[in-house]
Amino acid sequence: MERSRYPLTGRGMETMIANLLRGGVALSTTIVITGRGLYLLRHGADRPDYGVFRGEPAELRTLGGIIANILSFHSKRVIELGVLLMLATPVARVALSVLGFLREGDYQYVAISLMVLMILLFTIFGGVG
Amino acid sequence: MKDARELEFYPGEQSAVTVYLFTLLIWLGSLFAGFLGSLTGLGGGVVIVPMLALGFGVDIRYAIGASLVSVIATSSAAAAAYVREGFSNIRIGMFLEIATTLGAVAGAFVAARLSTSVISIIFGGVPLHSAYISFRTRHSHGGADRPDRLSVRLRLDGTYPGPTGSVSYHVKRVPLGFALMFGAGCLSGLLGIGSGAVKVLAMDRAMLIPFKVSTTTSNFMIGVTVASAGVYLNRGYLDPGLIMPVMLGVLTGVLFGSRFLVRSRSRTLRIVFSAVTLLLAVEMIYNGLTGRL
Numbered sequence: 001m002e003r004s005r006y007p008l009t010g011r012g013m014e015t016m017i018a019n020l021l022r023g024g025v026a027l028s029t030t031i032v033i034t035g036r037g038l039y040l041l042r043h044g045a046d047r048p049d050y051g052v053f054r055g056e057p058a059e060l061r062t063l064g065g066i067i068a069n070i071l072s073f074h075s076k077r078v079i080e081l082g083v084l085l086m087l088a089t090p091v092a093r094v095a096l097s098v099l100g101f102l103r104e105g106d107y108q109y110v111a112i113s114l115m116v117l118m119i120l121l122f123t124i125f126g127g128v129g
Numbered sequence: 130m131k132d133a134r135e136l137e138f139y140p141g142e143q144s145a146v147t148v149y150l151f152t153l154l155i156w157l158g159s160l161f162a163g164f165l166g167s168l169t170g171l172g173g174g175v176v177i178v179p180m181l182a183l184g185f186g187v188d189i190r191y192a193i194g195a196s197l198v199s200v201i202a203t204s205s206a207a208a209a210a211y212v213r214e215g216f217s218n219i220r221i222g223m224f225l226e227i228a229t230t231l232g233a234v235a236g237a238f239v240a241a242r243l244s245t246s247v248i249s250i251i252f253g254g255v256p257l258h259s260a261y262i263s264f265r266t267r268h269s270h271g272g273a274d275r276p277d278r279l280s281v282r283l284r285l286d287g288t289y290p291g292p293t294g295s296v297s298y299h300v301k302r303v304p305l306g307f308a309l310m311f312g313a314g315c316l317s318g319l320l321g322i323g324s325g326a327v328k329v330l331a332m333d334r335a336m337l338i339p340f341k342v343s344t345t346t347s348n349f350m351i352g353v354t355v356a357s358a359g360v361y362l363n364r365g366y367l368d369p370g371l372i373m374p375v376m377l378g379v380l381t382g383v384l385f386g387s388r389f390l391v392r393s394r395s396r397t398l399r400i401v402f403s404a405v406t407l408l409l410a411v412e413m414i415y416n417g418l419t420g421r422l
Contacts, residue, residue, distance in 0.1 A: 014212050014219065021209040025202055029380065036373050040149055053188040055365030079369035083198055089205050090352035097223060112223055116353065119230040123360050
């Protein structure tokens with residue numbers, strides 16, 4: 001049978017990935033909604049201006065900077081935490097795949113997943129352009 | 130300063146629009162964009178960026194940043210269901226993600242060196258091309274009958290749940306699919322969209338993967354592809370105040386859209402919505418050409 005010759009990735013791994021994706025989206029959405037409440041409470045009467053591109057402040061362009069700022073518990077920092085978590089969800093999915101393929105003993109796909117993970121981490125931490 | 134003052138909701142410093150109202154309007158607009166994107170099958174990003182840029186006068190770089198995060202949110206939420214049901218092929222997705230992530234890095238690198246006008250012209254071209262493909266008569270392929278050496282080596286062949294039990298399939302032309310996926314990644318990195326249409330094209334047409342597997346695996350890959358454009362974070366494209374209403378609005382809109390799709394099969398409605406999307410695309414190109422974006 002086809003299935004035994006080219007075994008599909010186990011159902012266990014699929015369930016794990018599905019749970020991780022769902023959990024990541026749910027958690028980060030909750031955090032963003034919390035931040036939204038705080039934001040509107042404090043800045044509801046401000047006048048926004050997104051027509052001019054200034055770029056976010058330098059301290060918020062790095063992971064360390066954002067995490068350090070979260071501790072100050074400003075509403076924008078809370079939303080940022082949620083956004084970061086959303087960006088991290090697919091990365092975590094790839095990391096989980098590495099473990100899943102390792103458990104299945106499929107080393108070819110351990111290598112492939114690791115390669116994708118490395119590209120992701122390189123762009124997020126290394127920074128191209 | 131751009132010549133966008135005439136727009137009613139332009140949030141300039143003289144505008145009477147407060148953050149509270151602006152947030153509410155963007156949330157409503159994003160809800161509509163998510164709804165449109167899910168009904169037309171073009172995805173949210175293709176609608177959100179023109180809406181923010183044209184309708185709200187948001188700088189296209191902020192718009193791309195907000196689109197990026199919303200695309201990750203919607204594709205992750207949808208992928209969770211498809212993976213569980215066994216439609217998405219994790220090995221095909223994982224292998225092709227090498228191509229899409231490298232492409233996204235290249236696209237994001239180029240994006241930093243292009244003017245916003247050029248980006249909006251390219252942006253308008255994507256939905257036009259997708260529409261051209263989807264309006265051509267779809268010759269559904271019978272699938273590949275014999276296994277291909279490279280895809281056997283990579284263990285890409287798989288099965289998916291059909292109406293009468295498990296259906297197995299073979300995967301063909303892996304190098305061609307891989308190359309197309311690099312192109313899809315470039316577009317994602319450049320424009321902050323999922324470029325699902327190109328991904329489906331690569332899997333369905335080039336690799337002869339069954340349509341349902343192609344669309345669900347494409348969805349599975351979008352989050353990782355777009356996340357590799359995380360370099361946008363380092364450039365200051367991601368503004369939390371803007372992302373918040375966009376992300377929440379799009380998520381809600383897509384949810385409504387998919388519920389709506391199940392209940393209604395109106396073809397006319399889909400054509401009307403597609404026309405709206407195409408109009409936005411033409412306006413993006415026009416504004417790019419005249420240098421207003």
